[in-house]
Amino acid sequence: xxxxxxxxxxxxxxxxxxxxxxxxxxxxxxxxxxxxxxxxxxxxxxxxxxxxxxxxxxxxxxxxxxxxxxxxxxxxxxxxxxxxxxxxxxxxxxxxxxxxxxxxxxxxxxxxxxxxxxxxxxxxxxxxxxxxxxxxxxxxxxxx
Amino acid sequence: xxxxxxxxxxxxxxxxxxxxxxxxxxxxxxxxxxxxxxxxxxxxxxxxxxxxxxxxxxxxxxxxxxxxxxxxxxxxxxxxxxxxxxxxxxxxxxxxxxxxxxxxxxxxxxxxxxxxxxxxxxxxxxxxxxxxxxxxxxxxxxxxxxxxxxxxxxxxxxxxxxxxxxxxxxxxxxxxxxxxxxxxxxxxxxxxxxxxxxxxxxxxxxxxxxxxxxxxxxxxxxxxxxxxxxxxxxxxxxxxxxxxxxxxxxxxxxxxxxxxxxxxxxxxxxx
Numbered sequence: 001x002x003x004x005x006x007x008x009x010x011x012x013x014x015x016x017x018x019x020x021x022x023x024x025x026x027x028x029x030x031x032x033x034x035x036x037x038x039x040x041x042x043x044x045x046x047x048x049x050x051x052x053x054x055x056x057x058x059x060x061x062x063x064x065x066x067x068x069x070x071x072x073x074x075x076x077x078x079x080x081x082x083x084x085x086x087x088x089x090x091x092x093x094x095x096x097x098x099x100x101x102x103x104x105x106x107x108x109x110x111x112x113x114x115x116x117x118x119x120x121x122x123x124x125x126x127x128x129x130x131x132x133x134x135x136x137x138x139x140x141x142x143x144x
Numbered sequence: 145x146x147x148x149x150x151x152x153x154x155x156x157x158x159x160x161x162x163x164x165x166x167x168x169x170x171x172x173x174x175x176x177x178x179x180x181x182x183x184x185x186x187x188x189x190x191x192x193x194x195x196x197x198x199x200x201x202x203x204x205x206x207x208x209x210x211x212x213x214x215x216x217x218x219x220x221x222x223x224x225x226x227x228x229x230x231x232x233x234x235x236x237x238x239x240x241x242x243x244x245x246x247x248x249x250x251x252x253x254x255x256x257x258x259x260x261x262x263x264x265x266x267x268x269x270x271x272x273x274x275x276x277x278x279x280x281x282x283x284x285x286x287x288x289x290x291x292x293x294x295x296x297x298x299x300x301x302x303x304x305x306x307x308x309x310x311x312x313x314x315x316x317x318x319x320x321x322x323x324x325x326x327x328x329x330x331x332x333x334x335x336x337x338x339x340x341x342x343x344x345x346x347x348x349x350x351x352x353x354x355x356x357x358x359x360x361x362x363x364x365x366x367x368x369x370x371x372x373x374x375x376x377x378x379x380x381x382x383x384x385x386x387x388x389x390x391x392x393x394x395x396x397x398x399x400x401x402x403x404x405x406x407x408x409x410x411x412x413x414x415x
Contacts, residue, residue, distance in 0.1 A: 027220070027253065027399075029247070029413075030247065030406070031406065031413075050395050050396035051391055051392050051393055051397075052255065052391075052393045052395075052397055053396070076391065077389070078269065078389030079268055079269070082389075083199065083200075105412075106411050133247055134247050134336075135242070135243040135247045135335070135336035136220070138222050139222060139243035139336070139337070140228065140239055140334070140335030140336060140337060141228045141236040142227070
């Protein structure tokens, strides 16, 4: 029985504390809502290993037995490879996984992935931290 | 006696140099005794070690070996701990507007090159430096871009404006100084909305302080949009065993369409 587990803990933009600039292709903040963290468990249906970003799709059944196919966005193939992912090996359609991430702003079955937990408990990052690419918590110029 | 004194001073100086030297192995040098920058590197990191060792845990852009450390800034973010970019008042407003639009105008979201110094300072993708006595070639995985830094040469006088500019370098001691001109006005420098004009002139300084680390400094001058030179410093770390991957951004870039879709739907994405 798959469950929807909504993480209600607020995600703090602690990004300010560190200085490593990461590339961010797109604006996380434009498409996804940092205030809507989500954890979902389901069965993987499809993976698109594409640039600039990869996507995977997962069937999720809620506690009333209603099924829905969710779409998740993440890093491109090169970044995933360097994080330890192996295409068609690490994760395949049919696998049961748990994903943490943040929901899309339009409230559809679409989210930005962060961490994936496999059935054996192993975890790997599939997407960047929340807020990536939207400009951070302060503009590049000082605001008077 | 004089020789003894000289020897003593030499030994003391050597000890001091050893004491205050950066950690790590010596700087590799080419036949011309200049530092050899050849290798695969990661910008924007301060951690020594392989890509796997330094980017595990929270993942790339994360905390490396320390999984409890906070997540990190992206190249769209204002570099931490630095003064604001010195934009002219009208230009600062434009930068702020881009920030408030959450970076949806980012040229890279349309798969355009990240430009300089952004391509050098970003950390999600490796860059490979290939050094020869006459030119230094840098290959950037991000957007599949390249730069050819001609050594001891001159900029061509018929330059077409470009995303990565035209680079001419020379050595000042152990520092590679690169003069970059000939830019178009279609890239962001460092942080959301940090636009510039075609008059952008960048001076980069690459100093390999030991085997693992290049100290990087970029000074940007643009009289059309900045009030004074803007200097950013960063480190570029050696990632032995890492290879460049292909990055074909146009393959499946849905972001501009997503922005348009959300805006049409009336979803508020601005700050």
